[in-house]
Amino acid sequence: MAKSPAWRPALSVAALAACLAVPLVTWGAGAEDLPSAERQAALAYLVRQDCGSCHGMTLKGGLGRPLLPEALAGAEAEALAEVILDGIPGTPMPPWRGQLSEAEALWIARALKQGDIE
Amino acid sequence: MKRLSILFAAFVLAVTPLAGTEAGELRGTGDLGIVVERAGGALQVVDTSARRSLGRVEGLGDLSHASAVFSPDQRYAYVFGRDGGLTKVDLLTRSIAKRIVQAGNSIGGAISDDGRLIAVSNYEPGGVRVFDAATLDPVADIPADYGATGQGTGGARSKTVGLVDAPGRRFVFTLYDGGEIWTADFSGGDTPRIAKYKDVGALPYDALITGDGRHYIAGLFGEDGLAHLDLWAESPKVERILDGYGRGEEKLPVYKMPHLEGWARAGDRFILPAVGRHELLAVDATSLREVGRVPVHGQPIFAVARPDGRQVWVNFAHPRNDTVQVVDVPSLEVIHAFQPGPAVLHLEFTPRGHEVWISVRDADKVEVYDTRSFEKLAELPVAKPSGIFFSARAQRLGL
Numbered sequence: 001m002a003k004s005p006a007w008r009p010a011l012s013v014a015a016l017a018a019c020l021a022v023p024l025v026t027w028g029a030g031a032e033d034l035p036s037a038e039r040q041a042a043l044a045y046l047v048r049q050d051c052g053s054c055h056g057m058t059l060k061g062g063l064g065r066p067l068l069p070e071a072l073a074g075a076e077a078e079a080l081a082e083v084i085l086d087g088i089p090g091t092p093m094p095p096w097r098g099q100l101s102e103a104e105a106l107w108i109a110r111a112l113k114q115g116d117i118e
Numbered sequence: 119m120k121r122l123s124i125l126f127a128a129f130v131l132a133v134t135p136l137a138g139t140e141a142g143e144l145r146g147t148g149d150l151g152i153v154v155e156r157a158g159g160a161l162q163v164v165d166t167s168a169r170r171s172l173g174r175v176e177g178l179g180d181l182s183h184a185s186a187v188f189s190p191d192q193r194y195a196y197v198f199g200r201d202g203g204l205t206k207v208d209l210l211t212r213s214i215a216k217r218i219v220q221a222g223n224s225i226g227g228a229i230s231d232d233g234r235l236i237a238v239s240n241y242e243p244g245g246v247r248v249f250d251a252a253t254l255d256p257v258a259d260i261p262a263d264y265g266a267t268g269q270g271t272g273g274a275r276s277k278t279v280g281l282v283d284a285p286g287r288r289f290v291f292t293l294y295d296g297g298e299i300w301t302a303d304f305s306g307g308d309t310p311r312i313a314k315y316k317d318v319g320a321l322p323y324d325a326l327i328t329g330d331g332r333h334y335i336a337g338l339f340g341e342d343g344l345a346h347l348d349l350w351a352e353s354p355k356v357e358r359i360l361d362g363y364g365r366g367e368e369k370l371p372v373y374k375m376p377h378l379e380g381w382a383r384a385g386d387r388f389i390l391p392a393v394g395r396h397e398l399l400a401v402d403a404t405s406l407r408e409v410g411r412v413p414v415h416g417q418p419i420f421a422v423a424r425p426d427g428r429q430v431w432v433n434f435a436h437p438r439n440d441t442v443q444v445v446d447v448p449s450l451e452v453i454h455a456f457q458p459g460p461a462v463l464h465l466e467f468t469p470r471g472h473e474v475w476i477s478v479r480d481a482d483k484v485e486v487y488d489t490r491s492f493e494k495l496a497e498l499p500v501a502k503p504s505g506i507f508f509s510a511r512a513q514r515l516g517l
Contacts (some may be wrong), residue, residue, distance in 0.1 A: 049461070049479070049502075050436045053374045056200055057157070057182035061223060062241060063277065063294065063323070063375065087371065092323070092339055094371035099437060 031102040043100075044117045045109055054092065059117070065091065069115040080109035120455065125441045147192040150209045151508035153484055154184045154197075155501045159399045161197065163212050166468050166475070169486050169496040173212045179203040179219070179381075185379075185505055188512035189251065190233035196251070198227045202293070204238055206254060209509065216254045220247050226379075227254060229368065230285040231365075231515065235299045235304060237289045239281035246278055246291055248310075257308050264296030272286065280325025280336055280378070282516045284349055292322045292336045299336060299347055299356060318345035326378040327516035328388075333406075335359070335379050339393060340367070346406060360399060369394025370417065374435035377420050379517070384427035384447040391418035391432075398432065400450055410450045415441050420464065423447070424489055425471035431489075433462045437482055444492070454492055458485050463503065469510035471512060477503035 029092050035043060047067075048057055051060040054064035065071065072080060087095035096105065136479030149167045195217060196203045202221035205214055210450050223242035231237070235257060236249045241430035245261040265274035276293035284290050287304040298317050302310040320340025327334045327347050327349075334347040342364035375393035383389075387409065388401040398421050400410040412472075414472040423430050430445040439461050444454040460480035467474050473495065476485045484503050486496040511517040 051371065052182055056180075056223070058180055058201075062183065062200065062225070065281075092321070092372065092375060093298065094373055096371075099297075099373075 028102055031106055033103045035104055035107050039104070040107065040111075043104055044111070046115050047108060047112070067112050069113055072113050075112055075113075077106060077109040078116070080112065081105040084108060125158040126297055144363065145210075147209050149468075149509075149511050151506065152186060152194070152195050152197070152207070152209070152366075153474075153475075153498075153500050153503050154181050154507075156184065156463075156479070156504035157502040159199075160501075161195075161207065162252055162498075163207075164475075164484075164498070165210055166473070169473075169498075171498055171500070175214060176213060178205045178217070181504070183225060183504075186507040186508075186511075187229040187236070187517070188509045189229070190512055192509040192512045194511050195509070196227065196229065196236050198224055198238055200224060200244075202238075202240065203238065204249065204254060218222050218249070218254050220249070220256075225277075225279060226281060228281050228289055228516075229512075230283055230287050230289070230304065231285055232287060235287070235289075237281055237283075237291075237302075238277045239291055241277040244275040244277045244293075244295070246281060246289065248289070248302075248304070258302075258304075260300075260302055260310065260312065262296060262300070264293055266300055279323060282325065282334070282379070284327060284334070285331040285515065290325070290327060290334050290347070290349070292318070292325050294322060294362075297322060299334065299345065301349075313354075315354070316345060318356045319343060319358065323375050324378040328383060328403075329515055330514050335378070335388075335390075336378065337390070337393065339372075339375070344390070351373040360401065360408055363392065363399060363408060364395060367395075370396065370419050370427055370434060372435065373437065374419055374439075376415070376435075384423040387447060389421050389430045389445070389447065391421050392488055398430070398445065400494075412445050412450050412452065414441055414452065415447075415455065421445075422465055422467065424474070425467055425469060429453075429475060429489065430448050432466055433465060436461075439463075456492070459483070464505050466506035466508055468508065475506050475508075477506055479503060496497075 044047045054062050056062045059067040085097040087093045131162050134182045151164050152161045159178050160174050164171050174199045179199045180380045182200045184199050195207045202219045204220050205217040221240040224240050227238040236251050238247050247404050248258040262276040262278050264276050276296035278291050278292045281291040289302045299315040301313045304310050319338040322336040323339045325336035332350045336345040343358050343361040345356050346359045351441050368455050390399045393397050398412040414489045415436035418432050420433045432443045440457045443452050446453045458476050459478040463477045463479050465476045474487050484498045484500045
């Protein structure tokens, strides 16, 4: 009855691995610019409250993977930022490009890796 | 001075057990409810007749995505936290009657039709655990093992979603990773008879059961369609409904998963949120075929029928989550839209549907509206409110 039951767990892992290994994004000018303090607070709130719908408000995971530093230790911040910007096709992880700039995605990725999202 | 403080303490102790009843008056609980203060691990107990808060209950742990069911006498709320916490809250005394942490990561639960069993849906460890409603002592553990061996080795243990009660001391739930629907039948005692329905579709993310206990419907994130199980059938089997409702078009990004619990049955139709489309789907309740669509403001999250079924109220995913729309069911038209404020997370009707309570997370308030005039009747301060649950749910199957 299912059209393709086999791809479910496999694809998400493979897609994530691919995203982590291969830089798909050419970072634009300004990608390294730090968001303002006010914007940083808004981004941290977004991560806790809205990303938290799937990843848990404490970021320890839910329907989505945990986003705590130990869970992200094996991934580069740039690769994580790509996942944030482009999502993971075939899974519920949506692309946030358009909602977030590259600099903001990179800031979130680094803050997550450092456990510094308050 | 010291004597005075002792006297005061004695007074407080004497009054506290009656606090829910104010000056010791007897009162019922049929018009009470709870509002989850998501970030603070607390609840407010509310009186829907007076449209006011009676007080707070603290110490419930991580309440992100928390939900609740009620005891048949409508005195106790069983609150399911994200951190695996299961808390039995006494609405009258506004205190915790019992609390356990039964898993590492959880997503809601259900109460059996006889009110004796509480089932909790867990992500970690994946499966369903069942507890005695009186004591919260463990009754049964149902690991969601799936795959070729069904033994759960190699990580083949699924997160579970869409857990509901069904008549006959049964629970029904769905394996998110496994793509299966299971029923657990406790009619014979504490050891459940499990039935498994496999290959229901890709990434079933939530499910509902109709109020008559007949239709269990799971939404699929990975496919355009829903999985349907007819629990009245002689030999139930899962069938696809609304197959290809997205017509193969590219999905819009979904920044929050829609909910099916609190789904709308309105007259002879179900109204369901589409996934990746800014639409509601109207489905004939008998044939389960699509009979119409309603274009709406954003990705719908909750589409909840007013209890009489005439209207459906809808909220939306980030970033369009400041708006609520009201759909007239006979005409399938949006007849009202308004902006309660940033991050409208949930809505709950009073049992007869004359009023609706709406949580507005980022404005730290809950608003109460008249559902005919759409006039705002009250506003309650609540810190980061999310779910609103009224005790009348105790008398409804599947909630």
